[in-house]
Amino acid sequence: MRGRDDETGDFFSPSRSQQRRDALDVLALGEQLVAMSAAQLARLPIPEALLPHIRDSQRISSYIARKRQIAFLAKQMRKLDDEALDAIRDAMSKDGDAAKRETASLHRVEALRDALLGDDGDAAMTELLDTHPHADRQHLRQLVRNAHDERKRNKPPRAYRELFRELRDLLADGEAGGDEPDEEGDDHG
Numbered sequence: 001m002r003g004r005d006d007e008t009g010d011f012f013s014p015s016r017s018q019q020r021r022d023a024l025d026v027l028a029l030g031e032q033l034v035a036m037s038a039a040q041l042a043r044l045p046i047p048e049a050l051l052p053h054i055r056d057s058q059r060i061s062s063y064i065a066r067k068r069q070i071a072f073l074a075k076q077m078r079k080l081d082d083e084a085l086d087a088i089r090d091a092m093s094k095d096g097d098a099a100k101r102e103t104a105s106l107h108r109v110e111a112l113r114d115a116l117l118g119d120d121g122d123a124a125m126t127e128l129l130d131t132h133p134h135a136d137r138q139h140l141r142q143l144v145r146n147a148h149d150e151r152k153r154n155k156p157p158r159a160y161r162e163l164f165r166e167l168r169d170l171l172a173d174g175e176a177g178g179d180e181p182d183e184e185g186d187d188h189g
Helices: 016-035 038-042 051-059 063-078 082-117 121-131 137-153 158-188
Strands: none
Touching (some): 016 082, 051 063, 082 137
């Protein structure tokens, strides 16, 4: 029974509805874990005791048997403390945020590459070199020329891809270097 504290009137334990919602949350988390690859699972702080149950669930192909195994996995997960489950959830959400940031970064690099190869490539190159004065001007200009030449001759896009890699590295260095002056400025201010 649930029971109440005579002095405060608070309940001793969560309601059955809340317990069911919590159990369904753990079941959903278990289903997400089963859907992940081994490499993704390796990045999560999953206790060693759960890994065999996750692998068993992944191995089973029968719908009903898999559902039963995932329910058993969820039962094992409910035995863990809340901190362990929260750590798994946090790691999964961080991975999602990191993936979104990485995708946005790649889109910025693609847009910059397209601007450099577009009709107004000189202006884009000037702007890039103004924002990144440490960049190798000659090498970037050579890659742009080679990429234009590849397009004209219908050759494989070797320079096009190399330009992407150079821009990605340049922007990654710029973002990493761009954080340092702000921190130094905060220390003095």
